[in-house]
Amino acid sequence: MKLKDEESTAPQARTEGLIVREAEGEVLVYDPERHRAICLNQTAALVWRGCDGRTTVAGLARLLHDELDAPLAESAVWLALDRLGREHLLRERVRRPPGRAAISRRDLVRRIGVAAALPLITSILAPTAKAAASCLQSGMACTSPVECCSQLCPGAPNGACA
Amino acid sequence: MIKTVAVPPQSTARLVASALAGAWRPSPPAFGGSANDLDAVAPLLLGSGAGALGWWKIRHTELRDAPAAQELRQAYRLHTLQSALHERRIEQVFKLLGESGVDAVLVKGLAASRLYPEAGLRPFGDIDVCVRPEQFAVAAAVLSGPRGQEFSVDLHRGFEDAAGRGDDELFARAEVLRVGGVDVPVLCPEDHLRLLCVHLLRHGAWRPLWLCDVAAAVEHRPEGFDWSRLLRGDGRRARWVTCAVGLAHELLGARIQDTPFERESRRLPRWLVPEVMKSWETPYTHLQTPMRHRAPMTHYLRRPRGVLKDLANRWPNPIEATIRLGGPFNELPRLPFQVGNVLVRTARFVSGLSAGARGERRS
Numbered sequence: 229m230k231l232k233d234e235e236s237t238a239p240q241a242r243t244e245g246l247i248v249r250e251a252e253g254e255v256l257v258y259d260p261e262r263h264r265a266i267c268l269n270q271t272a273a274l275v276w277r278g279c280d281g282r283t284t285v286a287g288l289a290r291l292l293h294d295e296l297d298a299p300l301a302e303s304a305v306w307l308a309l310d311r312l313g314r315e316h317l318l319r320e321r322v323r324r325p326p327g328r329a330a331i332s333r334r335d336l337v338r339r340i341g342v343a344a345a346l347p348l349i350t351s352i353l354a355p356t357a358k359a360a361a362s363c364l365q366s367g368m369a370c371t372s373p374v375e376c377c378s379q380l381c382p383g384a385p386n387g388a389c390a
Numbered sequence: 391m392i393k394t395v396a397v398p399p400q401s402t403a404r405l406v407a408s409a410l411a412g413a414w415r416p417s418p419p420a421f422g423g424s425a426n427d428l429d430a431v432a433p434l435l436l437g438s439g440a441g442a443l444g445w446w447k448i449r450h451t452e453l454r455d456a457p458a459a460q461e462l463r464q465a466y467r468l469h470t471l472q473s474a475l476h477e478r479r480i481e482q483v484f485k486l487l488g489e490s491g492v493d494a495v496l497v498k499g500l501a502a503s504r505l506y507p508e509a510g511l512r513p514f515g516d517i518d519v520c521v522r523p524e525q526f527a528v529a530a531a532v533l534s535g536p537r538g539q540e541f542s543v544d545l546h547r548g549f550e551d552a553a554g555r556g557d558d559e560l561f562a563r564a565e566v567l568r569v570g571g572v573d574v575p576v577l578c579p580e581d582h583l584r585l586l587c588v589h590l591l592r593h594g595a596w597r598p599l600w601l602c603d604v605a606a607a608v609e610h611r612p613e614g615f616d617w618s619r620l621l622r623g624d625g626r627r628a629r630w631v632t633c634a635v636g637l638a639h640e641l642l643g644a645r646i647q648d649t650p651f652e653r654e655s656r657r658l659p660r661w662l663v664p665e666v667m668k669s670w671e672t673p674y675t676h677l678q679t680p681m682r683h684r685a686p687m688t689h690y691l692r693r694p695r696g697v698l699k700d701l702a703n704r705w706p707n708p709i710e711a712t713i714r715l716g717g718p719f720n721e722l723p724r725l726p727f728q729v730g731n732v733l734v735r736t737a738r739f740v741s742g743l744s745a746g747a748r749g750e751r752r753s
């Protein structure tokens with residue numbers, strides 16, 4: 229992925245091919261290409277949705293300030309952009325301008341003291357087993373084709389699902 | 391008369407019931423358990439596909455910040471995304487079947503999840519599709535073809551679980567659900583509730599989520615719901631339905647006060663609730679029939695080691711055995727149905743072996 233060099237360059241969100249849902253104030257994103265499920269908290273979602281290719285980092289910081297009524301600096305926007313870039317949610321990753329070192333979430337919390345308002349982007353990991361399936365997957369012992377998801381049970385009634 | 395059932399009040403199964411009571415409602419009643427109870431019940435909810443519903447129940451309580459609650463919340467997030475993904479798949483499957491001229495009806499899964507406040511609360515693993523028996527071969531060919539095999543479809547020949555309804559009648563009364571850009575037929579509310587009830591019992595009611603489906607279908611039924619259609623026909627099968635609804639009331643607190651069969655639903659056979667509770671102690675797919683079978687029986691003809699243990703794994707659940715033999719839900723002991731079910735399966739096994747042997751001789 230290319231990196232944008234100019235500080236004035238406005239980041240642009242990548243949305244094609246993604247499945248996006250809102251739930252309880254969060255934005256949930258599934259990237260079928262990378263099989264990644266990601267959760268953006270309200271602040272991170274605001275940054276991501278604000279990345280329209282025209283709004284600069286300073287503009288995004290103003291947006292956050294207006295929407296959240298919280299004293300969030302540009303560093304918070306950079307934190308979100310770093311993570312969004314790593315998760316391939318931007319068309320191009322954005323490089324920090326010289327002199328603006330990366331800052332961790334922990335450092336930001338220390339500086340600002342409002343952890344809940346900071347951008348948070350997390351992976352969604354949970355049991356993904358066929359949670360509600362009632363048919364057998366390939367290779368499982370079967371006694372009739374109706375038991376298999378494939379409807380194929382070679383060797384029934386003592387077979388294995390195809 | 392309301393019978394009391396012998397279930398330990400603090401069993402994990404009872405906790406599962408408590409964690410899911412009313413969970414299908416937009417504003418469910420609060421979970422009355424402690425943080426320790428939540429720790430105990432969370433793995434069971436997650437492992438049986440009810441994690442999102444568990445989160446729905448506690449999201450506005452002080453338990454929401456507990457570590458176990460965060461796992462339930464992750465399940466809720468994941469299921470929310472999965473349901474969106476499934477909708478896309480359902481759209482593609484029905485487009486594919488439609489192109490081949492197959493009449494298909496979607497059951498359970500999305501058809502059930504639309505009864506919940508949010509689609510992500512009710513996950514579904516495979517896509518259950520019922521087709522007319524005469525179109526089954528075409529449908530199976532389409533779904534095993536290059537475009538179809540990427541989808542996990544549980545294809546059914548007709549509507550076995552609708553118990554006693556003709557396929558033509560069910561197709562004729564089906565309603566249409568718009569999924570993406572495709573019209574997807576689903577059963578009318580009466581037929582779907584009947585199917586949910588029979589499906590629940592045919593699998594021994596081991597998955598709590600299926601009982602939530604029944605409860606949601608009863609409580610979220612549309613105006614003008616035709617009760618007589620739900621119960622019409624063979625009285626034995628109608629009793630299965632009233633028992634399933636009664637279970638939803640007894641274990642999950644489903645509101646049945648305004649149903650015409652409230653009294654009958656409250657009169658459950660004494661053995662029914664304890665059997666369900668037993669299953670709910672370990673509501674995991676891999677521990678259920680036939681997934682818990684270690685190997686096909688033919689394997690043991692050559693290598694008998696372990697056969698006794700695996701025979702024990704094949705001993706049927708009394709609920710499932712009763713349904714599979716078309717038996718009544720009454721106070722009589724279930725052992726005859728379990729034995730009968732074993733005999734039927736043994737006969738099928740032996741006849742399969744003889745057919746195989748004849749085939750080998752011919753070739």
